[in-house]
Amino acid sequence: MRSYRMRLSLPAALVSSVFMLTACGGDDVNNNGSTNASAPSAPPNPSFVDSAPIPDVPAFVDNIATNQRGDARFATVATNAGVRLVSRYLDLWMPLTLLVDAGVTAPAVGTFPEIVASKWTGLPNDGNPGGTILNAPVLAQNIQFSVDETTNRTQAQADAAYFDDRRGKGFSVTDGMGPLTDAWRAAAQQTTTITSIPANATTTLFNDNGNNIGVGTSGGNTAFGHVVDLLSAMGNNASTEPAKRFYKYARPYRWSTSVIVDPTLVPAESSDPTTDGGFISGHEAEAMRDALTMAYCLPERGPEMISRGLELGENRILAGMHSPLDVMAGRMFAIAAAVANLNDPANATLKSQAVQQAHTALEAATNTTPANFLAFAHSGTPATDRFADFATNKANDIRRMTFGFPQIESTDAPPVVPKGAEVLLETRYPYLTADQRRVVIKTTEFPSGFPVLDDPEGYGRIDAFAAFNGYGQFNGSVVISMDATQGGFSANDTWRNDISGSGKLTLNGSGTLQLAGNNSYSGGTQVSGGAIEADSATAFGTGDVFVGAGSAIVSASATPVKVGGKFTVLPGTTLEMAVDGSGGGQLNVGGQLTFAGSTLHVTFANGFTPKAGDTIQLITGGVGNQQFSTVTVDGHNASAVYANGTVSIRINS
Structure with missing residues (x-):
């Protein structure tokens, strides 16, 4: 390298x-x-210049405000941008919400009575699983992947899964900063109380009482507060609860007793399955959203931060808490939320201030200058920075995009770039035009045909790691x-x-x-x-x-x-x-x-x-x-x- x-x-x-x-x-x-x-x-x-036209479909960037946590119980594909974003899941699974509305008889699980859809038990094997399976091979692979991952995980993987479950996601992903991690955490004034795995973690639930993303300007952080404020703003209208309540797809360990939840996380299992859906992963949605925002502020570590966000998603599978499709949809949601909030005019000044603060503060903390900051950001080795090797990051990115699912539809559909998605790359490629950044996303997109990922806007096929590494064509x-x-x-x-x-x-x-x-x-x-x-x-x-x-x-x-x-x-x-x-x-x-x-x-x-x-x-x-x-x-x-x-x-x- x-x-x-x-x-x-x-x-x-x-x-x-x-x-x-x-x-x-x-x-x-x-x-x-x-x-x-x-x-x-x-x-x-x-004779021509490539382009990536905006798709003629409702845009998440325009409709994110419809994704309200308080309306989660009543969210639908028609009314909620978050539910609509991952609606290709309806090719695989028909949730009870729709079955009741349509009066559908589900042969696999019997006829659903006329009940309030939000009262599903959350237990797939009690005759009321929350929906009916439409694509048995894909959903069987979804759970079998979780079985295989949890039965073959190493102790190191189990430990990583514990930390990524119990710590604040914003704190967790900052170790993707490599040589800049300590400087970032100090500047953000981040704290965590989950610094080790207690001996009694198998019987006692430990919560992180730290401050997750750190201290913002309201807390007096004048040197780095705008960065923390931007991270906070990225969570606007970004709840995964509406999607969870609508799709009613249980966590993998409720589908199969062969999925082994990490013993240290058994105390974290919800006692109320009816409010604890698996699809989509909230941990991955928040972690990847934080990682993308940090990549926006410090694009010098952009690919590595994206790798860290993807890693946390895989750790959710290794934990036994989520299935691959949960995590893939969580990643999609994170990208969409980041795009929408970075495009919000209310954040225009804030994001500029955050980028400036991130560089000024970290250059001072690491005794670097703009001329050698990039070199310092990559001065780690695989022994000190697990994201130091590009080839390893790339291979992990490709695997984590689909987790081994086969393509089940057309494999050659043209790429689609969501409205406003080019904002993700504006600090990474300051010398490209907005249209060129859209083309970078277009030419680095994943192929079509994979489960869930072929949404009309194109979020599912965005390969953010690849997009941070130049054109693909x-x-x-x-x-x-x-x-x-x-x-x-x-x-x-x-x-x-x-x-x-x-x-x-x-x-x-x-x-x-x-x-x-x-x-x-x-x-x-x-x-x-x-x-x-x-x-x-x-x-x-x-x-x-x-x-x-x-x-x-x-x-x-x-x-x-x-x-x-x-x-x-x-x-x-x-x-x-x-x-x-x-x-x-x-x-x-x-x-x-x-x-x-x-x-x-x-x-x-x-x-x-x-x-x-x-x-x-x-x-x-x-x-x-x-x-x-x-x-x-x-x-x-x-x-x-x-x-x-x-x-x-x-x-x-």
């Missing part, structure tokens, strides 16, 4: 230690005066402009997704964009300003690369970078190569290679220190009779070697 860093210009004080070689110098240079007269043109611009012309003077992600950003599609990427401005995925997009890459960095072997996809201004960087983490098409570096531009001595930082070009008149800058990475006499290969493929106008090799006197279709450097001293 590449290290997070800011790209800095070479200080003038180091110029004396860098050997500069012009095109007419060096005995080993094939000096034939070749020029760049026949440079290829840039890849053609596609380039369709049409993708033009971005980064301004390094703005700092943060506008100066330096990394897209880690595997980008596909037939579109073209064009980079303008002055920032550095790093491409780190296993990319296959075919429309080409053009640099018209700033720097594009290849952080994987297939970073540039399969098309042409054209550097007309600015720089192209080949990172040591790419071994080597492969360009399937043409690679063109025009005069006045720079090709930077960070070489590690083991293939990292090298470039292999399959098509025409053009670089005459440009600058080559070589650095050494990962502790590699070449010695005098070493010859290090840099470029293979179609070199011909060309030369760089200037070659610099940090810290060494070196000569460029152009021979047999390759470019190398020889270390002289």
Whole structure:
């Protein structure tokens, strides 16, 4: 995994230690005066720009106020935005609420009498289970997953499930901040009384008497209060009670005695099943909502915070308290509530204040600056930060999106992006337009066809983790402009997704964009300003690369970078190569290679220190009779070697 860093210009004080070689110098240079007269043109611009239209359905962002906890007993799909959001559950399960209204006879459980729907017993096996099963295979898998998870959990998983059940959710998820956790908790003045698992937890219920998300401005927290206030505001109209009361789907341990509730959580089981539905998970809805809000305030830890929110949801299954479908719907609800409240005009000033406070306070607490804050935020290791490894986070995200359910409907329905959903990414991608952020969500959405997730607005298919890691596809012309003077992600950003599609990427401005995925997009890459960095072997996809201004960087983490098409570096531009001595930082070009008149800058990475006499290969493929106008090799006197279709450097001293 590449290290997070800011790209800095070479200080003038180091110029004396860098050997500069012009095109007419060096005995080993094939000096034939070749020029760049026949440079290829840039890849053609596609004729369209991708978009993500707002779906023509009632929008949760407009109707969240209908989701009132006090009206939970009378909520319906028609009257309540929260109930409507997860209404694809009605393909699997017909709740007693609807059965009574419709006078339906349910063969699996007998005929329901004309009773008040809210008086269901909550016990599936007593002849009045709260509804009838419409899709037996899916709901059987739902409970069997809970059986398997609870019978095979480790003690460490059981302990994590206890803490995530009994502690305030806002406190729990802050450990997703990694190296910033202690600073965040101190700034928010967060407290918890659940610091260990008592010996008598199997018989005694312990509640968290801490303050969960911390102290806001009303409590005198002048340095971090706006952050806490924003977290609090995200809970507006965000109760899961209306959905629980409407769907009347019992917790998994009430469906099957083979679901083993963690013994330390048995005292937390409700004594009144009629008010204790499982669908949807309130813990996951609150935890993911908090995690998304923290990701909004500190997008530097966005993917990790989303991973933590998803982890808490899985811990609800491991606890025996919820089924996978409960958790999946809770995640959907959290995203919708966050989108609606972040879009609320009443929170416009507050969210801006919260983002500013989060950075000012945590930079001061960690003795960092805007230039190195991102690096510090990712300075942990897997031993100190369990979210430090991107590949692990990604694999967990994919698993937790569906928990192994098969696709039961069309697998190729077009992606749908909810109205206002782009707000989730406005601090993550300050250099993108609102329309482009919608396209990021669109191109990173999960496929269609999974149970519950195909809601008309598109919330179920939003993969927030992936959306925080760049585009998923380039369709049409993708033009971005980064301004390094703005700092943060506008100066330096990394897209880690595997980008596909037939579109073209064009980079303008002055920032550095790093491409780190296993990319296959075919429309080409053009640099018209700033720097594009290849952080994987297939970073540039399969098309042409054209550097007309600015720089192209080949990172040591790419071994080597492969360009399937043409690679063109025009005069006045720079090709930077960070070489590690083991293939990292090298470039292999399959098509025409053009670089005459440009600058080559070589650095050494990962502790590699070449010695005098070493010859290090840099470029293979179609070199011909060309030369760089200037070659610099940090810290060494070196000569460029152009021979047999390759470019190398020889270390002289």
